[in-house]
Amino acid sequence: MAFLVLLSIVGVLLVLQYLMLYTARHCSSIPTVQPSYPIVGNLLSFxxxxxxxxxxxxxxxxxxxxxxxxxxxxxxxxxxxxxxxLLQKVLMNNEMLDKPFFYDFMGLGGGLVSERDGKRWLMERKVLNPTFNTRMLTSFLSIMDARASKMAANLRSVADGHTEVDMIKFVGECTLEIVYNTTMGRNANELPGQRDYMRNLNMEDGTEFTDREISDNLYTVMAGGHDTSALTISYACMMLGMYPEIQAKVVAEMNEVFYDSSVPITLDTLKQLEYTERVIKEVLRLFPPVPFAARQTRNELVLDGVKIPPNQIVVINFYAYHRRKDFWGPDPERFDPDRFLPEASQGRHPYAYLPFSAGLRNCIGMRYAMNSMRIMLLRILQEFEIGTSLKQADMRLKFEVMLKLVGPHNVWLKKREKC
Incomplete structure (x- = not known):
C-alpha cells in the first residue's frame, strides 16, 4: 500500500513537472523571478x-x-x-480581452470587471456604454452635489478641530448614495425598476440580459462606483491633512472657480479645477484602488520577440508600476500633484499611468468617478480644514480585492471661517 501511495505521489510530481516544462519552454527566454525551485517553481514564496x-x-x-x-x-x-x-501592446490588443480563472474568486460575480469571456464582455460593454455618455454624466451632477452636500452636513457634528474622524465611513455612505441615486433610481428601494430597465436592453444579437447578468452588472456598478471612489477620497483627505500647503492650493483654486454660491457645478466648471484634478491623479497613482489586472491569451501573443502560447496569464501590478523611478523621478513615494503638470507629463509614455486601466477593458465609469470625486472634495474643503497626526510613512496597506488601509482613515476637521 505504501509503495502504491509513493508511486502515485511520484506520478503526480512527474505530471506537474511535465506540464511546467511544457509551458515554460515556450517562454524560456523570459527571466524567471527568484527564488525558483524544481517542480514547484516560485510556489514556495507564496x-x-x-x-x-x-x-x-x-x-x-x-x-x-x-x-x-x-x-x-x-x-x-x-x-x-x-x-x-508592453502594457500598451497587451491592453490595446483586441484579442486580449479574456481574464484568468482567479477572477472567479474575487466575489464580483460576472459583471464588466470580472467577466472572463472577452467576447461576452464586449457585448455587455457595448450595451452599457450609453449609460456613461456626456448627456447622462451631466444629468448626474446635481445628484452628486446633493449627496456630497449632505455628507458635508453630517461631518459638521464631528468637526471640532481635534476629534479623529474615519473618513471612509462618511465618504463611503456618500458614494453609496450617489451610485444608488444615479444608476438605480432615486432610492435604493427602486432597484426593481432598474432591473426592468436593464432587462429591456438587448445584446447586438437580440439576446436579453438574464437575471444573473443583471445582478452581476448592478453589483459591478455598485462595487466599482462606490468602493473605489470612497477609498480614493479618503486617501485624498489624509494626504491633504499631511500636506497643508497642497490643501491650501486646492482651496484657493476652488475659491477662484466657485467664487460665490451662484456658480453652478457643471462639466465646464469642474474642468477648471485643474489642480484638484492633479491631486486626485496623484492619489490614484500612489493608491490605485484596483492595484492589479490580468489577461489570458486567447491566441499566440508576441512580446519582445517572445512567442507566448494561448491560455497563458499576463499580470500587471499598478501599485509597483506607478512607482518606477524612470517615469516618476528618484522619489516616487513622495506625494506631488505637480507630476501631472503638462510640462512634467511631456515626454512621459501615455501608458506610464493607468489608474483606470486602458484599452477596451478600461473602466467604463472613469469620467463618472472623476466628476463625483471632484464634487466630494469641493464640498468637504469648502466647509472644513483637514488635518491629521499621521505621516505617509505610517500608512500600512493591505489587499482585499481592492487596496485598503490597515486601520481607519483618520483625520480631524475644523470648520472654515470662510471659503
Whole structure:
C-alpha cells in the first residue's frame, strides 16, 4: 500500500513537472523571478501566506522587473509585464480581452470587471456604454452635489478641530448614495425598476440580459462606483491633512472657480479645477484602488520577440508600476500633484499611468468617478480644514480585492471661517 501511495505521489510530481516544462519552454527566454525551485517553481514564496503577504510578495517581484519576467507556480506560468510599451501592446490588443480563472474568486460575480469571456464582455460593454455618455454624466451632477452636500452636513457634528474622524465611513455612505441615486433610481428601494430597465436592453444579437447578468452588472456598478471612489477620497483627505500647503492650493483654486454660491457645478466648471484634478491623479497613482489586472491569451501573443502560447496569464501590478523611478523621478513615494503638470507629463509614455486601466477593458465609469470625486472634495474643503497626526510613512496597506488601509482613515476637521 505504501509503495502504491509513493508511486502515485511520484506520478503526480512527474505530471506537474511535465506540464511546467511544457509551458515554460515556450517562454524560456523570459527571466524567471527568484527564488525558483524544481517542480514547484516560485510556489514556495507564496506557500501559507495571507492574501496581504502574497500581494506584497508580488509587488516585490514586480519591482525587480524592467520589462518582463515569468513566475512559475507549479504547472502555471504568470507573465509579469512592467513596461509601458508592453502594457500598451497587451491592453490595446483586441484579442486580449479574456481574464484568468482567479477572477472567479474575487466575489464580483460576472459583471464588466470580472467577466472572463472577452467576447461576452464586449457585448455587455457595448450595451452599457450609453449609460456613461456626456448627456447622462451631466444629468448626474446635481445628484452628486446633493449627496456630497449632505455628507458635508453630517461631518459638521464631528468637526471640532481635534476629534479623529474615519473618513471612509462618511465618504463611503456618500458614494453609496450617489451610485444608488444615479444608476438605480432615486432610492435604493427602486432597484426593481432598474432591473426592468436593464432587462429591456438587448445584446447586438437580440439576446436579453438574464437575471444573473443583471445582478452581476448592478453589483459591478455598485462595487466599482462606490468602493473605489470612497477609498480614493479618503486617501485624498489624509494626504491633504499631511500636506497643508497642497490643501491650501486646492482651496484657493476652488475659491477662484466657485467664487460665490451662484456658480453652478457643471462639466465646464469642474474642468477648471485643474489642480484638484492633479491631486486626485496623484492619489490614484500612489493608491490605485484596483492595484492589479490580468489577461489570458486567447491566441499566440508576441512580446519582445517572445512567442507566448494561448491560455497563458499576463499580470500587471499598478501599485509597483506607478512607482518606477524612470517615469516618476528618484522619489516616487513622495506625494506631488505637480507630476501631472503638462510640462512634467511631456515626454512621459501615455501608458506610464493607468489608474483606470486602458484599452477596451478600461473602466467604463472613469469620467463618472472623476466628476463625483471632484464634487466630494469641493464640498468637504469648502466647509472644513483637514488635518491629521499621521505621516505617509505610517500608512500600512493591505489587499482585499481592492487596496485598503490597515486601520481607519483618520483625520480631524475644523470648520472654515470662510471659503
Amino acid at each position: 506557500w501559507n501566506n495571507s492574501s496581504m503577504e502574497a500581494f506584497w510578495m508580488l509587488v516585490k517581484s514586480f519591482r525587480g522587473v524592467d520589462r518582463m519576467a515569468k513566475m512559475v507556480l507549479g504547472p502555471k506560468v504568470l507573465i509579469l509585464i512592467n513596461h509601458p510599451e
